Amino acid sequence: MALDSILPGAIVRRSSHDVEFDRVLGGGIVPGSITLIGGQPGIGKSTLLLQVALSWQGKVLYVSGEESAEQIKMRADRVNQQKSQTYILAETHLEAVIKEVGVVEPDLIIVDSIQTVYTNTLESAPGTVSQVRDCTSILQRLAKEQNIPVIVIGHITKEGSLAGPKILEHVVDTVLQFEGDRHHSFRILRTLKNRFGSTDEIGIYEMMQHGMIPVENPFKIFLQEKSNLSGSAVAATLEGQRPMLIEVQALVGNAVYGTPQRSTTGFDLRRMHMLLAVLEKRCGLFFGQMDVFLNIAGGLRVTDPATDLAVVAALVSSLEDLTMPPQTCLAGEVGLSGEIRSVQRLEQRIAEAGRLGFEQIFIPAAQATALDVKPGSMRLVQVGHIQELYDQLF
Ligand SMILES: Nc1ncnc2c1ncn2[C@@H]1O[C@H](COP(=O)(O)OP(=O)(O)OP(=O)(O)O)[C@@H](O)[C@H]1O
Ligand SMILES: [Mg+2]
Secondary structure, eight states: OOGGGSOOOOOOOBOOSOHHHHHHHTSSBOTTOEEEEEEOTTSSHHHHHHHHHHHOSSOEEEEESSSOHHHHHHHHHHHOOSOOOEEEEEOOBHHHHHHHHHHHOOSEEEEEOTTTOBOTTOOSOTTSHHHHHHHHHHHHHHHHHHTOOEEEEEEBOTTSSBSSOTHHHHHSSEEEEEEOOTTSSEEEEEEEEETTSOSOOEEEEEEETTEEEEOSOTHHHHHTTOOOSTTEEEEEEEETTEEEEEEEEEEEEEOSSSSOOEEEESSOHHHHHHHHHHHHHHHOOOOTTEEEEEEEGGGOOOOOGGGHHHHHHHHHHHHHTOOOOTTEEEOOEEOTTSBEEOOTTHHHHHHHHHHTTOOEEEEEHHHHTTOOOOOTTOEEEEESBHHHHHHHHO
């Protein structure tokens, strides 16, 4: 078929009536698509998808190989009291599931989890590589042929990758990851692959007594307990496309036990080692005999290089026991010579900081000229090198 002869068919999406879930999918669920959602045990995958099922406008077949119908009913009562057209099938035999699809005629199918279902065509046990792969392919065919969207839950291995073959990720249209720190209540839904939208979106939820509550203002979670002591700095980061202000905390103290300890939570340890080396070499600050602990508040894990500047500020603030000026945040990547490098979407970060009441932001000097923002009441402090940052801050 000639490409030119194909009429452009717009992607029709159906809303899940969960703003965060729709957002990560690129605007809603695409009929006939198959989505895989992975996450650590107990993170809330079943809760989230049951909520999606309950708020879906139409018939849903929720297949559970992990829990009994009564257990699911209890969860449903906990998260939602409204009437819904959700059918529960506690079944692991895929052929029986397909039969039930013919009876119920759902317009959304949820399978919890892909590791528990098995097909007759193979003799191996559920959860084995071949079973997981074949069951996914069968479900994918079902989705395409009957134009029903299918969402499957997948377990995650200790190392953090989706259990089962990598091929699983190739077969499905969309791969989502549900993550968060078990000891904190917020959860992040991330897109790892999406054939129908960008992979830059994230969804944020707070896990409450009555289920996953979408968080429209992440600031509330990540900054509400911010301290005004030394060692605390705020980074204007980007998570996916969403600007977020997060608190970086550092604790630098004399090493009590011979070898100094270095540890990080939520930030790459090697990156911190690099930043410490740069501070030593370019600013003459010595951390040699110091214990250094770094923590991203709220249990968040950040990878945005623009966090560097706040990490450096927090480290120096703790080392010198000087507090940061109030209502101040930072965005900038630090290079090996101590130079402060440009970051992505600076305007967006500045806008978010302004919206949240910050009064000044430290930004890479190189980017200031290209900036297309009316700073308003925000003071933009341009810094080109970490030595300048030090002089300006303390
Ligand atoms: N009655 C309750 N009130 C508040 N929170 C609860 C209640 N029951 C369970 N939870 C929370 O829900 C979480 C379990 O969520 P869920 O079963 O959706 O996770 P999951 O990712 O599906 O786990 P698994 O991998 O075991 O299937 C638990 O960690 C628990 O903290
Ligand atoms: Mg579950």
